[in-house]
Amino acid sequence: MRLVKVGIVVFPGSNCDRDMHHVLRDVFGFDVQYVWHTKTVPAGTDAVVLPGGFSYGDRLRAGAIAAHSPVMSDVRRLASEGTPVLGVCNGFQILTECGILPGALLVNESLGFMCQWTDLVVENASTPFTSMLYVGQRVPIPIANGEGRYYADEDTVRDLQRGGRVVFRYADGSVNGSVGGIAGICSDDGNVVGMMPHPERAAEYETNPVDCGPARMIFESLAGYAPVQRQRQRQISHAGRVGGGEGEARP
């Protein structure tokens, strides 16, 4: 058992929370806790995952209501403090709806729900979720969404690209019409990653018909990163809490 504590936030209508729990705990040995959306994230949580699903039945817009759930103020604080946060599918939509990540997820170009396997290409291999992947690596993974077309205005997309904040692109750039084929992005500091495809569905031999090796590295990255990060934070707090370092680029 790795002693990395991960909180999975559960909103009304989340439906990949149990899948994420299985993969994190049973496959990778994390210490996993569900966090109901009206509660607070327990102290000592090393990483937070916002799982996929249909929070609030996608009413209004996917993720729009969950973005205002009480737990999100905790998530926002932890994100700004450098805690790794992963939003998958609806979790990514929630992160953009509440402004932690820029841009928006629009209805797919096909105008319908798409459930299919695709390949991602890694563009940033230095986030807490990609450090054990390499730039250019392909990751076979499924998408399953109706509103997965990443969109942001030109300036934002340019900033994302310049800042190395595009984490994943679709190998087939036209799969759903995302701008620049973007499948996943990260925050300025790199600790918050949002992605539409489902790594928890690709991380086991039984569920991945292609090759589960690359997707497993997303979780292995976190397993290797979180203890290091925890130690670093402890040092910071010993030193009397140095400032947040907003906008500072991670090496």
Added chain:
Amino acid sequence: MSLEQSELDYLTSRLGRIPRPAELHIVAAEWSEHCSYKSSKRHLRILPTDGPLVISEKGYDSGVLDVGGGYVVTAHIESHNHPSAVEPYGGAATGVGGVIRDILSAGTRPIAILDGLRFGNPRTDPKALWLFKNAVSGIADYGNCIGIPTVGGELEFDDSYAGYAMVDVAAIGFGKRDRLVRNHAEPGDVVVLLGGPTGRDGIGGSQFASDSLETEDRSAVQIPDPFIEKLLIEAVLEARSAGAIHAMKDLGGGGLSCAVSETADALGVGITINADAVHAREGGMSVEEIMTSESQERMLVITDGVRGLQTIREICSKFGVSHSVIGVVKRDGMMRVTSGGRRAGGGEEEEEEDVAAEMPAEVVANARLLDLPRQRPAYLDGIEGVSCAPHAQGGGGAADYTDILRRLMTSPNIASRSWVYSQYDHEVGIRTVVRPGADASVLRLDNGRYLAVSMDGNPKHCYVNPRQGAIGCFEEACRNVVCTGAAPIGMLDHLQFGDPTDPGVFWTFVESVRGISDFAREMGIPCVGGKVSLYNETPSGPIKPTPVIAVLGLVSDGGSRDGGGRADDSAMQRMLARPADGDHIIVVGSTKDEMGGSEYYEYIRGVVGGRCPAVSAAESRRNSGAILDITRRAGLSHMVHDCSKGGLAAAVSEMCLGAGLGCDVDVARVPRAHDAGAAADGTAGAPAREMPDDVTLFSESHSRYVVLVPDESLQEVEDLLARSGAVHARIGRVTRGGPGGRIILRSGGDRTVADLSVDKTRGEWSGVLGGMVHGA
């Protein structure tokens, strides 16, 4: 309201008085064909329901099977034909919701959905594509939102469904055996209604579904809300884990009338409810409306009035699920509905309440069964004697079937279903190991085993021979499950026919039930659940007999799992195997001259009739046994595919198109027999020469499998087949795909009878359904 005069007289005599208005509404809902099975029940009793794995419990709405390790699988099937024909989006969506709650009511978590869809011929029925597109959207939006994967199903177009829609939904659940809800109730327990508010939608829906579709009564169609269903699922499962549920029943057809009367009757208690206590969507609803509304996403729960109720209240509050305490359990066996006064759950005093209904639950829940007359319909006379001459000969004596095979592979009934299932989340829950598009879908279970499920119907066969057609659907579903290496453990039957008061229609119903029952006994497969849907009539008459059979199979040789890494699991290795260039193609089972109801006769030649494919139980058992022997050993085969619609030619082509590979096959080597009798003897039967090529290519004889075997295990597979006694032959090899890849079928030596480009045909095959809907 649709009580017959004789039923009214019967009710009056049982009550010993004139029924009150509300009582008439309640009884009319519960005694509808949809809820009471009054026409069919007498005949359904012959279906075998016991088996070593079957767990029976009073009041379950789904079948329960013990799959080992302390776990159970639950299964149920329903249809939503009438509503879907009027409003396909909402009808199909609420069809999913309804069957999901049947799974939930046993206390198990729903883990998979399969849907069978049937519509009119898109070439002649202008409504067919609209119904198809919206039914798919309805299922997708509902199933995706509640996070239950739609892992399989079927799709068929046929003239007999013109202007109509058949939407069948099967659901599978999974849970721990010791957490099953053991339905029981004590006097003093309270009755709680959980979920969506009761409104004026779906009023009289069960009666609407028990009549021919003459008016498009939209108020009888229910409105779906998957978000509430999702909350309801989580709340109910949490309450179950907390031990707060004594008994539970979903609200479906007949609404509260059905749920309250059947629960009281099944548990041998009385239930008194106060209609005014029901949380409603709007004010001013009458007792009759509240009792017969079929508003969706509702569950009836019985719990104790102190701790259980408190737990349920807390859980409902957590999930934001509305609930109301609507009644109390009594000792007297009466179903009593009051209005006004105090809430019934509040205590003993029930002052100033109007009693709107007060009837023995046993009377309400058990309609008087009918014994409808039946007579073999005249259309069957001579229908199996129909035949058509072999396809016109081409040059050199061999006819060319290239164009026919291409048309068959791109027919809406055979073409790739990916347009449909790519709109369904078929992976959420991360149990899906074999995905839609294969013969059967396979789900991993928490006990290291794998569950295979398939759903099959074949109205074209059933029209030609209702008995053999129904057995054939059953055997096909078994075959599909066997292809994945799973042995059948249970079946669900869904019997869909026209107006049962037509003796001809009813004869076909009884023939089908008898066929299914006989085969189930023969094979030792218990019927764990089922549904009957009658009065499926279109403006041009009854639908073709449409029994749909779902079969569950278990792969029990799953090896150890470490949760992700090792490939030491033979079942998994086999399921993940892919066809490869150079594989030998072996056909198991004999091909007979059984062209009746075949896709080739009906779609290509425009002929209805001919000899219906017949199943020999002996051949079926021998062949499936041999296939299971092969699939149980890792590495022996790269793929096993069943032979069904479109015959051997379609089966081989499907394997190639799915894998993007070619083949070179000699159909003259295919083992043939005159009939099922000859095949049952294990003899290949008559000399092959007499069978025209089109029969060999397209006959839909049962009990046949195509097996792809790599070079290194050819000897072992052939030895194994020889020992099993199953008729088989090596008919060709898989060849390369890509540019220049071809599907080549020969008939003896060099005579090519079909020659298709893999890439081109694959593009057409995969684009047909999307193209149809988008008008391409």
